[in-house]
Amino acid sequence: MIRIERNPAPSAATLALSYVGACVMGFAISALLIAATGYDPAEAFGAIWQGAVGSQTAMIGSLVKATPLILTGLAAAIAFRARLWSIGQEGQVYAGAMAGWCAVLLVPDAPALLLIPLALIFGAAGGAGLGAVAAGLRTRYGVNEIISTVMLNYIIVYLLSWLLSGGAWGEVGATVSYQQSPPAPEAAQLPNFDDRGRLHLGFAIALAASLACAALIARTPLGFEIRALGGNGEALRRRGVDVGRLTLVVMALSGALAGLAGIGEVLGVTDRLRGDELYGLGYAGVVIGLIAGLRPIGVLVAGLFFGGLANGAVFMSVLSDAPAALAQAIQGVLLISILCGGVAARTRLRRTVAHVG
């Protein structure tokens, strides 16, 4: 008989092997899926590879796609480390985009040097504010943060929809089906490192945030408290740490990261406020955070991987005539494979001899 046991501390080699195996498995299943729908797997994968890293333009496009995923992934990782199951990254992306947009509306004629920092600060604050609401509901009234964050997501997403379609923020002529704001002033556009692909300031922020979060978790007293809260909040509370305040800080920090993802997309990619461009970034962050094992540097790697995949998928649907939905299916298969790989690394099989008496 073979028994499955937990292995709480897998070696680095085991982890690496599991993840590589999971990716191979994921691509194999994807190949079957592509073949089953009547397309050539080799051609489709070739197109994804081309679109992800095949040229300088493709690589830059992948980094741009990875930027919001890294930030929302970090947001999820920080909250989950404290065992706060916030699913609010989705709404916080929107809140960040909207709050940052408020800054643009507030001082539209300001120079870039003032407008951009202000918009980023507003964006972070918007996400943080939404996170703080969920923290307050939990600490004050014992509302489960999973419920509150998901509900807040709905509220904020439809608030933006209303503001853009019928409310004050829509472009003249905006309708329910075509929702967007007027373009942002040029001074509000995030500076680029590369003009052709628009690798914007947001990527540098995401990179810096990954390193900062890694240092926060591993080295600072706050990071220590976050891990202790995740491990045993009761023991932490009894040792004099105000757990309610800590919850607030963690949720606000997580929200600020997601908010930066939102305003970064608005001022770095679309140059105007559009709900459809923000959709799904927060939920993808939850998955990326989990795949990364809640480690900030892991989030950076996973974010880059899925950014490349997303960019390659666009290329694939353009180049071959495989439908874009197939690209999403491939992403889904890979997500599940990698999650399974993570689980596999943390379990092991043990042979036991069956009862012979």
Add this chain to the structure above:
Amino acid sequence: MTGALMEARGLTRRFGSVTALDGVDFDLKPGEIHCLFGENGAGKSTLASILAGVIAPDDGALAVGGGPRRYGSPADAIADGVGMVHQHFALVEAFTVLENLMVGLPGRGWRPDRAGLAVRARALAEDLGIALDPAARVSTLSVGERQWIEILKSLMEAGRILILDEPTAVLTPEESRRLFAMLDGLKRRGLGIVLVSHKLVEVMQSDRVTVLRRGRKVATLATADTDPGTLTRMMIGASPPPEGTQAPRAAGAVVVETRALTSAESAGGVPARDVSLTIRAGEIVGVAGVAGNGQAALFDMLAGALAPASGEIVIDGARVSPVSPTEMMRRGVRCIPEDRFRQGLVGEMSISENLMLGRHRAAPFRRGPFVDYGAADRVAANVIDAFRIATTGPQARAASLSGGNAQKVLLAREMAPGGRVLLANQPTRGLDVGVVATVHAALRAKRDEGAAVLLASEELDDLLALCDRILVMFRGRVMAAMSARDADVERIGALMAGRQPEAAA
């Protein structure tokens, strides 16, 4: 050896790099109580779990009734007539006694025979002299009554060999006596009983005893041929550390005072009711009573973990408000919580991180904006040395520690300088003599340093040995307070059971 119910040769079990059990031989005869005796982490529970099929040995052979056995699961052992009562009960609280007895009974198909089982259960309970209503819900029963269910369940399932892991850890002295009376009855019917214990009183009631130390068997002896001193020396491999003498001291100023302190009825467990007490600097005040009589609520309020419903706490003459752990920590109150792993330690964190918990923002654990994990490891290495904690090092996870070693980590943390009040609720529960002596020494050291110490224990001997004054708690109230010097065990026992002795004046 013929005639043995159960025989084991060279049992070995490793957990990772730790060898929990190393080539241990064991045998059990019909009609005997065979005690497994040893310190925490000596391998007693591991051995018992192998005998009951809960875990598989890496090496060694097991024979039951003369036939070789390889148990794949407890169900295999039960089929052989071997049942185990675990230290932590596995009962479904929302079920009735009868329903709990039904769980896991083999070969009942999809429609269990309720009526037949009820008759059998009642007959067996009567036989053993246990009063137990099969229709009662487990959630309404006391810890002692729950233990009877576990034993009954094991007997109904198995019926040849009964393995008990620290069965008296949660029982009152009276319930323990009844348990042993019952075990005597079972023994006379030819059952073999394996008793895991670290209490000498219990060991001395067995027929044979196997002493384990660090996973190895020291010896198997007939209990009649040995004595508690010999057994203790075998268990710890040396003479026990001498108990400190109690020199009379002048009591200091009042540090802690509670006035009519009462906790909410809805807080869960038995609330503390109208408790007024004082603790002076340099004294240990004992709280006697069976656990679950409001001690937890009283200690939680003093530690700030539970807000009082009414009454007040005064420390150094100033009323504490609000009552929170942060506030209490700031005023120098330290607490060794009742539930080490749930309330005291972060299991996934290392020993050094656990030692740092709550002081991680202060020297010596702080270096600029960062935590100095190196300093934490050095502190932990010293603690591991000073308290002789059995572990692989400062980086070992707290969850990997045995109960006694976990308690030493907590002791070290809560005794650190800066604490002026030390609260300890049942700090010796489930610990072996060696660790108990360490706990006692620590409490004495803290007292001698001038701290105010409050100690709750079910072990009267602990209280009499350590305390200056003793309070007795029953159903949340302080029944009486007395100086330890004229404390009378009989009277405290009566008060613990809620009887106010008439002669007491």
